[in-house]
Amino acid sequence: xxxxxxxxWEWIARNxxxxxxxxxxxxxxxxxxxxxVPIVLGLVLALPLGLASVRWRWxxxxxxxxxxxxxxxxxxxLFMLLISVTGLSxxxxxxxxxxxxxxxxxxxxxxxxxxxxxxxxQSAVAMGFTPLRRLVQVELPIAAPVVIAGLRVVAVSSISxxxxxxxxxxxxxxxxxxxxxxxPFLPPVVVGIVLIVxxxxxxDGLLLLAQRLLTPWVRARGAS
Amino acid sequence: MNWLIDFFGxxxxxxxxxxxxxxxxxxxxxxALALVLAMLIAVPLGLLIGHTGRGGVLVVVTANLARALPxxxxxxxxxxxxxxxxxxxxIIPLVLLAVPPILVNTxxxxxxxxxxxxxxAYGMGLRGGQVLGRVLVPVALPLILLGLRLSAIQVVATxxxxxxxxxxxxGRFVIDGFATKDYASVVGGSVLIVLFALVVQIAFTFxxxxxxxxxVSQRLKIR
Numbered sequence: 001x002x003x004x005x006x007x008x009w010e011w012i013a014r015n016x017x018x019x020x021x022x023x024x025x026x027x028x029x030x031x032x033x034x035x036x037v038p039i040v041l042g043l044v045l046a047l048p049l050g051l052a053s054v055r056w057r058w059x060x061x062x063x064x065x066x067x068x069x070x071x072x073x074x075x076x077x078l079f080m081l082l083i084s085v086t087g088l089s090x091x092x093x094x095x096x097x098x099x100x101x102x103x104x105x106x107x108x109x110x111x112x113x114x115x116x117x118x119x120x121x122q123s124a125v126a127m128g129f130t131p132l133r134r135l136v137q138v139e140l141p142i143a144a145p146v147v148i149a150g151l152r153v154v155a156v157s158s159i160s161x162x163x164x165x166x167x168x169x170x171x172x173x174x175x176x177x178x179x180x181x182x183x184p185f186l187p188p189v190v191v192g193i194v195l196i197v198x199x200x201x202x203x204d205g206l207l208l209l210a211q212r213l214l215t216p217w218v219r220a221r222g223a224s
Numbered sequence: 225m226n227w228l229i230d231f232f233g234x235x236x237x238x239x240x241x242x243x244x245x246x247x248x249x250x251x252x253x254x255x256a257l258a259l260v261l262a263m264l265i266a267v268p269l270g271l272l273i274g275h276t277g278r279g280g281v282l283v284v285v286t287a288n289l290a291r292a293l294p295x296x297x298x299x300x301x302x303x304x305x306x307x308x309x310x311x312x313x314x315i316i317p318l319v320l321l322a323v324p325p326i327l328v329n330t331x332x333x334x335x336x337x338x339x340x341x342x343x344x345a346y347g348m349g350l351r352g353g354q355v356l357g358r359v360l361v362p363v364a365l366p367l368i369l370l371g372l373r374l375s376a377i378q379v380v381a382t383x384x385x386x387x388x389x390x391x392x393x394x395g396r397f398v399i400d401g402f403a404t405k406d407y408a409s410v411v412g413g414s415v416l417i418v419l420f421a422l423v424v425q426i427a428f429t430f431x432x433x434x435x436x437x438x439x440v441s442q443r444l445k446i447r
Contacts, residue, residue, distance in 0.1 A: 069422065074377075074421055076385055156291045161294075163295070167385070177296045177300045180300055192294065200291075
C-alpha cells in the first residue's frame with residue numbers, strides 16, 4: 001500500500017463516494033436514471049401505438065417499418081445530431097434509447113395481443129365485458145409474457161447502451177471508460193463493466209420475477 | 225444545414241487518408257471483417273448446437289449476458305490490455321459483440337423447424353448432414369439472416385464507437401470533430417453514418433428477399 005498504483009479494491013474504496021460529482025455512486029445513480037426513463041417511457045408510448053396497430057391493422061406495417069429503420073441507426077450519431085436540439089443533457093441519450101425501446105416493444109405488444117386466443121376474446125365479449133375491461137382484464141394479462149420478454153431485451157440493452165453517452169459526457173457509468181482511456185488505468189474499466197452487467201442482470205431478474213407474479217397461471221399450467 | 229454544406233461542400237473533405245471516401249472504405253472494411261469473422265464462428269456453432277440439441281441453454285444464457293456487455297467498456301478494456309500496435313485489440317471486441325445475435329438466431333432457427341418436417345426428411349432416407357443442409361438450413365434461413373442483420377447493425381454502430389479508441393472509419397469525423405468543436409464534421413459524419421447504416425439495412429432486407437426460398441417466406445401460396 002502507499003507506493004505504486006492503487007489496487008482494484010483500493011481504487012473502489014477511494015472513489016465510491018467522494019462527495020464530488022463523478023464518484024462511482026454518483027455515476028451509478030445517473031446510469032440508473034438514464035436507462036430507466038427510456039424503458040418506462042418506451043413502454044408507455046409503445047402500448048397505445050401497439051394497441052392502435054392491433055385495432056387498425058393497416059397501421060402496423062408503416063409503424064413497424066419506421067421503427068425498424070430507427071432501430072438500425074447507431075446511437076452515437078443520433079446523440080450527436082440531437083445535441084443541437086437538446087444541448088448536452090441526459091435527454092440527448094434518453095430520447096434515442098426511448099425510440100430503440102419502442103422499436104422492440106411495439107411488435108411485442110402487437111404479438112402479445114395477437115396471442116390472445118379468439119375463443120377467449122369471444123368469451124369475454126359474450127360475458128358482457130366492455131372493450132376497455134376486456135383489454136385490461138383479459139387481453140393485457142394474456143399478452144404480458146410476450147411484452148415482458150420484450151421489456152427484458154429493452155432493459156438489458158438500454159443499460160449497456162447508456163455507456164456510449166460517455167462520448168458526449170453523458171454516459172453514467174460509461175464515464176469510467178472514457179476516464180480510464182484518457183488516463184490509462186484498468187480498475188475503472190473493470191468496475192464499469194462489472195457494475196453495468198450486474199445492473200442489467202438485476203433488471204432482467206426483476207422483470208422475470210414480475211412476469212411470474214403477474215402470470216401465475218403460466219407456471220400452474222406447466223406444473224400440471 | 226450550414227454545417228452539412230460546409231462538410232460536404234469542402235473539396236478537402238473528399239480526398240486524402242482522412243477524406244470521406246477513405247473513411248467510408250475503412251468503415252466498410254472493419255465492419256465487414258468483424259461480421260465475416262463473427263459469421264465464421266457463429267453460424268457453424270449455431271448449426272451444430274441446433275442440430276444436435278446440445279448446449280442450447282448455454283447459448284441463450286451467454287447471449288443474454290453478452291447483450292449486457294457495454295461496447296465502449298469492452299473496447300477500452302481490450303485496448304488497455306493489448307495496446308494499439310495493431311487493429312486487433314479493436315477488432316476482437318467487435319467480433320465478440322457480433323457473435324451472439326448470429327449464434328442465437330441460427331440456433332433458434334434450426335431448433336424451431338417443425339419436427340414433422342425433420343422426420344419426413346429422415347424418412348425419405350436423407351442422412352444427418354443432408355437433412356441439415358437441404359431441409360433445416362433453408363427453412364431456418366429467415367432467422368439466420370435476421371441474426372446476421374441484427375449483428376450487422378451492431379457492428380456498424382460499434383465500429384463508429386471504436387473510433388474513440390483509435391480505429392479509423394466514419395466515427396472519426398464525429399469523435400474528432402466533437403473533440404475539436406468542429407461541428408460541421410460532427411454533423412456531416414453523423415449523417416454519413418446514418419446513411420451507411422440505412423444502406424446496410426436495405427442490403428440485408430434485399431438479401432433476404434433473394435435467398436429465402438419462396439415456399440418458406442410464404443410468398444408462394446400453397447393450397
